[in-house]
Amino acid sequence: MNNRHLRRDDALDGLLDSAKESYRKIHAPAHLRAKVLTPRKKRDIFSLSVMRPAAALASLVLVVGCVLLALPRLTSPDAPTGTPVTTHTVSYSGTLTRGASLTGEDGFEVMAVAENCILLDMDFGCDVFVVINRGKLLLPDEDGKLHYTGQSGLIQAGQTAYWSVDPGTSQTTPVAQFMDFHENTLATLTLSYQTEEGVWYAFTEN
Amino acid sequence: MPTDSHMHTLDQVYDTYADMLYRVSVSILQSGDDAEDAVQNAFCRYLEHAPSFQDTEHEKAWLIRVTVNQCKDLLRRRKIRAWLPFEELPEMAAPDTASPVMEAIAALPDKYREVVVLHHLEEMSVRETAAALTISESAVKMRLTRAREMMRAYLTET
Known part of the structure; x- marks a missing residue:
């Protein structure tokens, strides 16, 4: 290691050397290997999902609120100064089926439904957006294909989920945030997302 | 595929x-x-x-x-x-921060933590660290110096 450019500090260097021992004991968790080496499993989540009994969802009546709230480009007091925010509440009542249109100001279409899952095609800055109830959020890669998961693990209330347009080059980044998430139901789901232009949207399902 | x-x-x-x-x-x-x-x-x-x-x-x-x-x-x-x-x-x-110095590293601002992790813990050279972070070698050296100052201060205070 070349530390000649650094001011000599035996005590700190000694601590750093000892820290290396504990650092080297950090290992990737075993389950990560399976996740990485079976990426197509993730890629297939959507196709598998849509083939699962949609009947399970057929009985699920999703009520999504569709009232355009407030003023467009409303500036949130919590947003950084000057950040324009548009808040939407979008509603839908009925059984979600493929092709159903959830009409909001921007409009989006249900591309597919499956057990605990809806896939929405949103046409305002991001091409597609997948919400899986009670679980994961899957997001597409730069090709718009569902083979990139920007967030793993269960989505919790208040959690931010995101994807990178180009994961290797630090490009960003629509951001979606689940503001409220009720397990096993889509009855109350609020999310917001941010385009690269810095516009925030919020959606509320009631 | x-x-x-x-x-x-x-x-x-x-x-x-x-x-x-x-x-x-x-x-x-x-x-x-x-x-x-x-x-x-x-x-x-x-x-x-x-x-x-x-x-x-x-x-x-x-x-x-x-x-x-x-x-x-x-x-x-x-x-x-x-x-x-x-x-x-x-x-x-x-x-887990197993040692005070790991705590000190964890407490560093992001850009300083990156160089310390790569250079001091992964034992990457300044050149390799600079390439990994897409910054200049002089920037790496500067950040390392500053990071060490901050770590020293942290360890002194705690």
Whole structure:
């Protein structure tokens, strides 16, 4: 290691050397290997999902609120100064089926439904957006294909989920945030997302 | 679509680099879950692009650079999240800080933590660190010097 450019500090260097021992004991968790080496499993989540009994969802009546709230480009007091925010509440009542249109100001279409899952095609800055109830959020890669998961693990209330347009080059980044998430139901789901232009949207399902 | 031989290669590449990439990620991000995402995304990138490398060092440097970029993305998004008005954001589980100096590293601002992790813990040269972070070597040296000052101050105070 070349530390000649650094001011000599035996005590700190000694601590750093000892820290290396504990650092080297950090290992990737075993389950990560399976996740990485079976990426197509993730890629297939959507196709598998849509083939699962949609009947399970057929009985699920999703009520999504569709009232355009407030003023467009409303500036949130919590947003950084000057950040324009548009808040939407979008509603839908009925059984979600493929092709159903959830009409909001921007409009989006249900591309597919499956057990605990809806896939929405949103046409305002991001091409597609997948919400899986009670679980994961899957997001597409730069090709718009569902083979990139920007967030793993269960989505919790208040959690931010995101994807990178180009994961290797630090490009960003629509951001979606689940503001409220009720397990096993889509009855109350609020999310917001941010385009690269810095516009925030919020959606509320009631 | 990756071929079987490529998948075999990925398998080998994972076994070679996963621990290192995870260590780097978890040390930069201070979150095991985020570190998993960063590593997974880096390997997804590897799989999708099937890059050809001159040698193993080139391969290692590429993977580190992509992983660090993933970490930067995650850190940036974390900052985006930071100003959002939600008090109940789930706390990100930080890795165990087994020693005071690891605590000091964890307490460093992101850009300083990155160089310390790569240079001091991964024992990468200044040149390699600069390449991984896509910054100049002088910037690496400057950040290392400043990071050491901050760590020294932290360790003195605690």
